[in-house]
Amino acid sequence: MWNRREVKKRGKKMFLRNWLAMVSICFLLAFTGAEFVSSASFIHDFDVGETLGNDQVLTQETNVSNWDILMHWLNIDPDDDSHPVIQAAQQDIQPAFDNLTQPFSAFFNLLYRSDFKGWVGICLAAIGVAVSVWFTIAVIWVLVVGARRFFLECRVRDQIGLRALLFPFHRSIWRKLTLAMLLKHVYYFLWSLTIVGLPIKHYSYKMVPYLLAENPNLKPREAIMLSRQMMDGQKWRCFVMDVTIYLPWSLLPALVLGAAGFALTAVTGQEAFRFLYSGMVVSLLDMFFVNGYKSGVYTELYTILRQEKLDQDPAWNEVFVIPAFGDASAEGPKPKRKDYPPQVEKDPVFHYIHQHRLDYKRRYGVWHLVLLFFAFSFAGWLWEVGIHIVTQGIFVNRGTMYGPWLPIYGCGAVLVLLLLRKVFKNPPLTFVVSMVVCSIIEYFASWYLEKAHGIRWWDYSGYFMNLNGRICLEGAVVFGLACCLVVYFVGPLLGELIDKIPPQRRMALSLVLAALFLIDGAYSSKHPNAGKGITDYDNWKQEEMTALPPEQIEALLPILKE
Structure with missing residues (x-):
């Protein structure tokens, strides 16, 4: 049975020995939205007031319902009480429609913003949503598996290249990993509807990316089942471990910096100290330490649970196909292994990576x-x-x-x-x-x-x-x-x-x-x-006002003209 303090100690050592590499990978995951999203949120911050002015921010805080967007697309006047559709909306159909179409709000928002009417607008909106969904499933989720591969290799060898991170995108395994991660998220979503199943399945499926990183030939359901078996009896202990990491490294700094922000706000009168700067410092702490630390801890935990399963049943050797990943993480200086150890040749990706090296040092004519x-x-x-x-x-x-x-x-x-x-x-x-x-x-x-x-x-x-x-x-x-x-x-x-x-x-x-x-x-x-969408960065300010009632638009027009 693993000891929480020992796992955290090993994870921290692994992280510190590979600090730059792991921080870089965690930053990439955070920036792309794959994981650790809150760490990079300050980079994406957008101050509407700086663009429109404080008196105009109100125009950006409106929200158009999916029903209103549908009426706009159908060219139906929402104030025409004689229209049968409007009469139906007055019979509580509008809120029901909005609730049912909530998962497709992105499609309706794109449809509303589209300058093309009719089926052209629908097609463009559908393409936009489809591309977003495809990128999330086929790139972002698969990138999570590549990151686990990178962390596992950091434990046992030196000179880790980006090929370890991007190995899933070889066409022979990319589709398998996409299906596996999609099924994992579908199961997780369905279990989250029960509320009780949300935290349980969060830990039950924790090892799915690690299993796929080591053996991408696993079938989707098989990877999920094996993860559940590895985490059987470990979920509560993992939760406690997460709490012991969160309290000193996330919650406490947030409270201290928040209090400091309130004090600086009271002295300077600048709200930025209260919100932006204090939050940015916490995000930087997460980015440069906490994210990599947690990744190291769970990478070590995977290797421990992996070894436990191998000790219990040798049949698990068919699952864990890279024996080197079970090696103990070296103490002291990092081992100088210029290449994979011989036993890693069992890795199904090994031959592809080493036969398809791209020469980034080449010269171009x-x-x-x-x-x-x-x-x-x-x-x-x-x-x-x-x-x-x-x-x-x-x-x-x-x-x-x-x-x-x-x-x-x-x-x-x-x-x-x-x-x-x-x-x-x-x-x-x-x-x-x-x-x-x-x-x-x-x-x-x-x-x-x-x-x-x-x-x-x-x-x-x-x-x-x-x-x-x-x-x-x-x-x-x-x-x-x-x-x-x-x-x-x-x-x-x-x-x-x-x-x-x-x-x-x-x-x-x-x-x-x-x-x-x-x-x-x-x-x-x-x-x-x-022209429009190319150089007119001022016109869109008034375009956003179309979501407001006519009387509110009349009140705000003098402000925009100023």
């Missing part, structure tokens, strides 16, 4: 860089167009130019590949330096475009740690993560694909794209792409 520029410019255009479709249900041709490219993305990616080669061996440093480089590019691009054309193509006013509305912390983090993806995966992969193109065709394709780009640039310099 001139035509490679030209094609990579256009590839990443196109990817940036898809990204921003997709964001508008997903979040607003509308198609917007983003950027200063008319073609399907955003050159700021291509410039950032190419410059990082050219200038940061010396730091590629250190992924965290690559991330930080890429944030700085891309932020500099974005800031001066915004400044130049505003000086040249008198308008802005993006405005981060209101976002946490924004600088003159041109750059912000959240955008910098996104660029940093994207650059790491470019450096270690997408860039080398596209480089290999470009290598397969004959040199003459490679040059011809580059020249054709460059010619089209120059033509677009020449025209856009005189007639830049602008």
Whole structure:
């Protein structure tokens, strides 16, 4: 039987010996919303008052019901009491409809924001919701499994690469893990409806990602069943362990900093000390210590429960296919293992990882860089167009130019590949330096475009740690993560694909794209792409008022005009 203090001690040692790597992975999980979401919440903070002014914040605090959105789409006047639909709504159908459609509120909100009417609006709204759901299930949930693999490998060997984190995305196992994690969340949701089952199943399914990380060939129901068996009799002890971690490392700092915030607010009169800064310090403590500490503790617990099951029944050897994960975590300095120990060859992912190494240190030729520029410019255009479709249900041709490219993305990616080669061996440093480089590019691009054309193509006013509305912390983090993806995966992969193109065709394709780009640039310099959803960052303030009653709109119009 495991001892709580010993498990916490081992977990802390493991975390401190792999501090930078585990903090980096936990930050990635928090920023993407996979786990530890509250730790990165301050990065996503948006102050509406900074954008609209304090007197205008009221326009953002309205909420349109799903029924009202349906009436808007059907072009039915909600004040027309003679209409049979409105008469039905007066018979308590509206609240029932809102309750039944609550799980689909995202779809209705996208439908309401869409400028397209009829079936086009429905299709765009459905695409937006579908993309969001797919990304959550197929990327975010699977990333949790990859993180468990990373933590397990941190225990037994040195020089852990991002391949350990991203191993689930190989096509041969990605679908299996997606189905397993989907089934886990479906079961958890159904049990949560009973209220009592919510905390029980939270711990019952705790080992599912660890089991899948070690043996991705497990069937979904099999992984859930094995997790329940491993956690049988352990749930209450895990709850107590969580409490002993939460009280000193989360609750106590929050209370102390909250009291300090109240005191500073009373002295300075600044509400920011009371809420934002005190909460940000707690989030930073979670990000740099608590999240990694808890991950280390549960990784050690998995190895303990794993060994207990092996001692009870040798048949569990068919489940635990990587014997190295059962090795005791080394004391003192980290063992210098340059590669997997021989017994890890039983791992079904082992051969793929070591036969498909991407050379991120490779050099790119001139035509490679030209094609990579256009590839990443196109990817940036898809990204921003997709964001508008997903979040607003509308198609917007983003950027200063008319073609399907955003050159700021291509410039950032190419410059990082050219200038940061010396730091590629250190992924965290690559991330930080890429944030700085891309932020500099974005800031001066915004400044130049505003000086040249008198308008802005993006405005981060209101976002946490924004600088003159041109750059912000959240955008910098996104660029940093994207650059790491470019450096270690997408860039080398596209480089290999470009290598397969004959040199003459490679040059011809580059020249054709460059010619089209120059033509677009020449025209856009005189007639830049602008308009709704592209440069009108003030018009949306009044558009949000459509959710208000007419008399309230009349009262607020003078404020907006000022």
